[in-house]
Amino acid sequence: MKQYDLIIIGGGAGGLTVASGAASLGAEVALIEKREDLGGDCLHFGCVPSKSLIEAANEIHHARSVSKYGVHASGEVDLKAINQRVKESISHLQEHDSIERFEELGIDVFIGGASFRNDHEVEIENHEEPLFGKRLVIATGSRPNVPPIEGLNETGYLTNETVFDLEQLPKKMVFIGGGPIGLEIAQAYARLGSEVTVLEAGPGVLGKEDQDIQQKAQEILERELTIITNANVEKTSRSGGQSYVHYSVNEEEHKIEADQIFLATGRKPNTDSLKLDQAGVEMNERGFVNVDETLRTNVGHIFAIGDVNGTPPFTHVAGYEGKTVVQNAVFGLSRKASYDLIPWNTYITxxxxxxxxxxxxxxxxxxxxxxxxxxxxxxxxxxxxxxxxxxxxxxxxxxxxxxxxxxxxxxxxxxxxxxxxxxxxxxxxxxxxxxxxxxxxxxxxxxxxxxxxxxxxxxxxxxxxxxxxxxxxxx
Missing domain, CATH: 3.30.390.30 (FAD/NAD-linked reductase, C-terminal dimerisation domain)
Structure with missing residues (x-):
């Protein structure tokens, strides 16, 4: 059984920060990633592809709006070409997060799902020998939360992990959820030419923003798409080859057509398959790993960073936590992470x-x-x-x-x-x-x-x- 100073489970922004930082300081490091490529959700399904889509949508929107200067744009959107552009952006950045680059840093990279055997040993799918780590970091991220809405499996749905595979522009799209992820993609598709409706359960979109910002953002967005607040989505259905979303507002029932349904209903931590109970690591009722201010779990030599610990789900936060954990895990320090002044952007226009x-x-x-x-x-x-x-x-x-x-x-x-x-x-x-x-x-x-x-x-x-x-x- 090979032994390491540090084992990192998860090759996203946080995990890669810890791995490169610890290896640069001379630690023996193992990095385990279940996907074939490193980079995590941000590179493959989140920050990078969504911003590439948004930029393409904005270019098309601007081209259509310059008729007042005597220039006229025409034609239909080629969504397949746009999503090819998205994939090119991912491919370009993938070089920076390549397995070879991290192996050159002296890191042993393992591909396969990981699970705890005990609080020091980790098993990897398709690998005979488990790994032993003096200290371990859980950085497995999160995935789209799929709420138990009746009929979803029958009608089908999109998330940020599947929307970039579309090849034809939907005529009508319904977004369930009015947070940053949903609104960024919703506005992009509205600018591409889809008829977009956003169903938000709360009284307004962007619920974590300052109230004045919320009101202004909603006012601007409603010029391009429809936002329905206080909407309780009850079920989805199919009839005559068409999908429908059934919802109620103040107990009044409504039904809306949808060629595609996009779920933007929060995130769920990737802890299901880790067998954290065998390591004695505690989670909260939603499955997020409990950590203290130093990002340690209740098992002192095991840390958790990024989306998996329930702190603000941003790539820059995962990187910040990664830098903190390098100090704490490699040198045994007790640096504390603070979130009082974490900035973030929402990339609507x-x-x-x-x-x-x-x-x-x-x-x-x-x-x-x-x-x-x-x-x-x-x-x-x-x-x-x-x-x-x-x-x-x-x-x-x-x-x-x-x-x-x-x-x-x-x-x-x-x-x-x-x-x-x-x-x-x-x-x-x-x-x-x-x-x-x-x-x-x-x-x-x-x-x-x-x-x-x-x-x-x-x-x-x-x-x-x-x-x-x-x-x-x-x-």
Whole structure:
């Protein structure tokens, strides 16, 4: 039985971060992945393919919208060609996550499903000998959650794992769920030409966003697709070669046609086949692995990172956790992971950016909260681009410490990075105003919002009367 300093189960973003980091530090590392290729859900079914699809859909949408300049686009969308483009993007990035690259780092890569034999030994499908690990990391990710809706198996459904295999553009699509995954794909298909309806069980879409962001995003999206909130999906059915989704709103029953049904109803952890009970590792009622702040499970030498532990399901979070675990698993440290200021983007058009607390959360946790708001229509570059839809909202305590920053607008995920740096460096909002922003720049939205801080400080209260007296004396 071969022994390793570290065994990682799962070759996604988190697992690859741990494997490469630990190997670079001199640890003997084994990496186990059940799929034929490394890269995980993000590369094969999530971040990369969805953004490739979104970009293609936006290009087509823009081509159709330039008729006002005398240029006219015509023709039908070739979905097969678009999804071939998606696969090319995956293939290009796969080279970076190739098995050969990790083997060159000195990592032993095993392909096959893994399960625990005990708290130190792991068995691999189609491999005779189990592996022994001094420490182990569970990084098996998650998969689409399939709710127990009557008729789903008969009508069929799409998820983010199957939607990129379509070859013909559906005329009518119904999306069950109004979270980021569902909305990104829904808007893309609406822009490609499908008639799209989103059924959301809650009172609004993007439920984790600031309320003002939610309202603005829904307002914009409803120009391109139909959103029905407070919708309780009861069953799906087929009749006359057509699929239907049956739902109710306030106990009033409805039925809608669908050529394709897309499930965007959350994620489920990939823990079913790991036999965690044989290692003594505890999970919660939903199957997510319980971890402490150092990402250790209740079995001290076993860690869990990424989607499988129930923390925010983002690739950058898995990478962050991977870096933390390298320190804790290789050197025995107790570095803690913090999620208070994890940023994320939702890649609808226009993009949504989220950092820290929403206004409601901030007001619940802090006695005094100040808001700084700028409409993009007041920022010259957005005016020049004719992309003025959206706004920025910065939330601070009474001393100017940034509690949250939110935006919706063209490229918000890029130009709001300044806010992340400010929070990381402990800067107050007034310091953002002191920076020099090249003109004309989209980031000036942050400058204008932060300028409001000084306006409130310098041009109200007792300050103006004091400065007026000083100026008269100075003359």
């Amino acid at each position: 226009p993009e949504v950016f989220h950092l820290g607390l929403t206004q409601k959360e901030a007001q619940e946790k802090h006695d005094g909260v100040l808001l700084y708001h700028t409409d993009l229509a007041d920022v010259d570059r957005f005016v020049a681009d004719h992309k003025t839809e959206g706004f920025i909202k910065i939330i601070t305590d009474t001393k100017g410490h940034i509690l949250g920053a939110h935006a919706i607008g063209k490229g918000a995920g890029d130009w709001m990075q300044v806010a992340i740096l400010a929070v990381e460096k402990g800067m107050k909002i007034g310091e953002l105003s002191s920076m020099i922003y090249p003109y004309p720049n989209h980031t000036a939205a942050i400058e204008k919002a932060s300028n409001e801080y000084w306006r409130s400080k310098l041009f109200s209260g007792v300050v103006p009367s004091i400065t007026e007296k000083y100026i008269k004396w100075f003359r």
